Amino acid sequence: GENVEQHPSTLSVQEGDSAVIKCTYSDSASNYFPWYKQELGKGPQLIIDIRSNVGEKKDQRIAVTLNKTAKHFSLHITETQPEDSAVYFCAASIDTGRRALTFGSGTRLQVQP
Amino acid sequence: ETGVTQTPRHLVMGMTNKKSLKCEQHLGHNAMYWYKQSAKKPLELMFVYNFKEQTENNSVPSRFSPECPNSSHLFLHLHTLQPEDSALYLCASSQDPWTRETQYFGPGTRLLVL
Numbered sequence: 001g002e003n004v005e006q007h008p009s010t011l012s013v014q015e016g017d018s019a020v021i022k023c024t025y026s027d028s029a030s031n032y033f034p035w036y037k038q039e040l041g042k043g044p045q046l047i048i049d050i051r052s053n054v055g056e057k058k059d060q061r062i063a064v065t066l067n068k069t070a071k072h073f074s075l076h077i078t079e080t081q082p083e084d085s086a087v088y089f090c091a092a093s094i095d096t097g098r099r100a101l102t103f104g105s106g107t108r109l110q111v112q113p
Numbered sequence: 114e115t116g117v118t119q120t121p122r123h124l125v126m127g128m129t130n131k132k133s134l135k136c137e138q139h140l141g142h143n144a145m146y147w148y149k150q151s152a153k154k155p156l157e158l159m160f161v162y163n164f165k166e167q168t169e170n171n172s173v174p175s176r177f178s179p180e181c182p183n184s185s186h187l188f189l190h191l192h193t194l195q196p197e198d199s200a201l202y203l204c205a206s207s208q209d210p211w212t213r214e215t216q217y218f219g220p221g222t223r224l225l226v227l
Contacts, residue, residue, distance in 0.1 A: 004155070009153075034215065036218075041220065042220050042221075043117070043119075043203050043205075043218030043219050043220050043221050044156075044203070044218045045218065046215050046216075046217075049215065089155075089156065100146070100158050100161060100169065101158070101216065102155075103155045103156040104155060105153065105154060105155045106155070
């Protein structure tokens with residue numbers, strides 16, 4: 001089955017700096033890669049996703065890049081703010097058929113004011 | 114919020130107790146999921162329901178018993194749990210599990226087994 005590895009497990013940045021979280025996946029058939037943000041006391045919330053027919057997607061300060069050849073994808077947050085502090089999860093799946101999401105182990109991002 | 118609610122938010126139970134977790138989605142979705150979230154581990158998918166039918170059980174011990182009476186409600190019945198079952202239990206829903214649709218998560222039930 002699919003295996004998703006996520007690094008780093010913790011990340012501390014200064015407000016205004018950029019943050020990058022990286023994930024690798026094992027199943028070359030995976031073609032859907034969402035990122036979730038989980039704030040304290042809440043469930044994960046989708047913040048951005050990418051499908052394998054594109055290499056990059058942006059939404060304001062958030063971007064995701066995908067390298068299918070290397071089987072890795074990354075989350076980029078620019079101009080970080082204290083409210084970006086949370087745990088971020090990557091996931092991978094095949095977007096059709098009976099494949100549910102396989103999640104990475106999470107990255108705790110701390111943005112220092 | 115996401116339109117997925119879970120009750121209770123916190124639960125403490127002994128190993129001999131029987132309790133149930135409840136999830137309700139107000140999004141008109143047809144698929145619902147139970148996940149277990151333990152410290153420093155990836156989210157673990159437990160059960161998948163599509164149109165009220167269980168379509169996936171990821172080798173979950175029988176002390177966890179799911180129930181899906183309709184597409185909007187999902188229960189997780191707990192009995193004779195172990196301390197290692199202490200975790201955050203998350204419910205999620207999606208339009209259906211066969212396509213690209215996003216999963217929407219509830220806030221979770223924090224379970225402590227003594």
